[in-house]
Ligand SMILES: *[C@@H]1O[C@H](CO)[C@@H](O)[C@H](O)[C@H]1NC(C)=O
Ligand SMILES: *[C@@H]1O[C@H](CO)[C@@H](O)[C@H](O)[C@H]1NC(C)=O
Ligand SMILES: *[C@@H]1O[C@H](CO)[C@@H](O)[C@H](O)[C@H]1NC(C)=O
């Protein structure tokens with residue numbers, strides 16, 4: 522009985538073995554093919570295979586990653602110090618808008634001739650399609666976007682989404698957040714040198730003992746965030762790569778803002794300034810590079826239309842006689858960008874590029 526059952530098992534094994542080997546023979550003509558199948562090693566690697574080129578600079582901005590997947594991937598930092606390719610540091614210009622970008626012609630003039638030193642990213646409403654010509658720096662630069670509502674945490678979600686998408690390009694070194702109403706007030710070489718050579722990032726950060734400052738702190742944020750660590754500042758930041766990764770990678774403190782910073786607390790004015798103050802204060806210049814006019818009061822700053830645009834006005838934004846600190850030395854260049862400008866200001870601004878802004 523034992524013998525019969527052993528025989529049956531043996532026969533079954535032999536049959537199985539023969540059939541498998543016959544099966545394999547159909548596909549693999551030699552031993553070499555078995556270990557190095559032709560189909561896997563001679564495939565066309567232009568598109569589908571791993572390459573350093575597509576890893577360090579994705580060719581398409583569109584992807585199917587969720588925010589969590591995207592933030593995880595964007596938070597990766599190489600451990601090897603030297604890059605295995607020639608890395609020319611770039612500035613990522615990240616535009617947050619609901620729809621049209623009226624100053625595309627001005628920005629295109631600003632970017633012209635400096636290809637390879639910048640990348641553009643646009644976060645718009647999910648179904649908005651930016652209509653620009655193929656030779657524009659904005660062509661094909663929309664990232665997968667979500668709905669954003671003013672003053673809510675979704676605004677910071679969008680900022681993080683812009684940062685994370687821009688981080689996927691390993692050559693991006695500085696990250697500037699801009700809006701549809703922002704304009705450049707210096708030429709590209711000046712902006713590039715200023716940012717690339719800066720020892721600090723530019724995030725406005727101050728402690729204000731008022732209902733609009735400390736008054737927005739929620740004591741449930743303690744003990745993780747304490748009142749004395751609370752900061753306020755303009756949403757329009759500039760971060761270096763290291764800090765951009767840090768912001769994308771933070772879930773712990775962001776969760777507290779999501780939960781406890783709701784109107785009249787505005788996460789876009791407190792989250793990044795507070796976080797940097799707590800952990801990376803020494804890397805921050807604590808001032809914004811984007812000029813804005815709050816002198817009229819109210820919840821929104823002044824908007825400048827065509828009649829306000831004169832050479833003297835733009836010149837005063839570039840240099841009004843005050844000095845700022847840059848790499849621990851005084852400089853007359855305090856602002857590289859300005860807001861807010863109405864769409865009808867475009868023609869007058871284009872008129873001033875060569876005489877005032879120098880591009
Ligand atoms: C895009 O812009 C071009 C040129 O301004 C215009 O002719 C075209 O109709 C626009 N397309 C859409 C879909 O708005
Ligand atoms: C910015 O503020 C931080 C405190 O958060 C301070 O440590 C740092 O020195 C300031 N930066 C500059 C450039 O003064
Ligand atoms: C220059 O601009 C700064 C920042 O906007 C402002 O604080 C300062 O009062 C201005 N100075 C003059 C002389 O207008």
Ligand SMILES: *[C@@H]1O[C@H](CO)[C@@H](O)[C@H](O)[C@H]1NC(C)=O
Nearest residue numbers: 827867868869870871872873
């Ligand atoms: C632009 O400059 C030209 C020539 O100086 C002038 O005729 C025109 O009125 C200007 N346009 C605007 C909108 O300022």
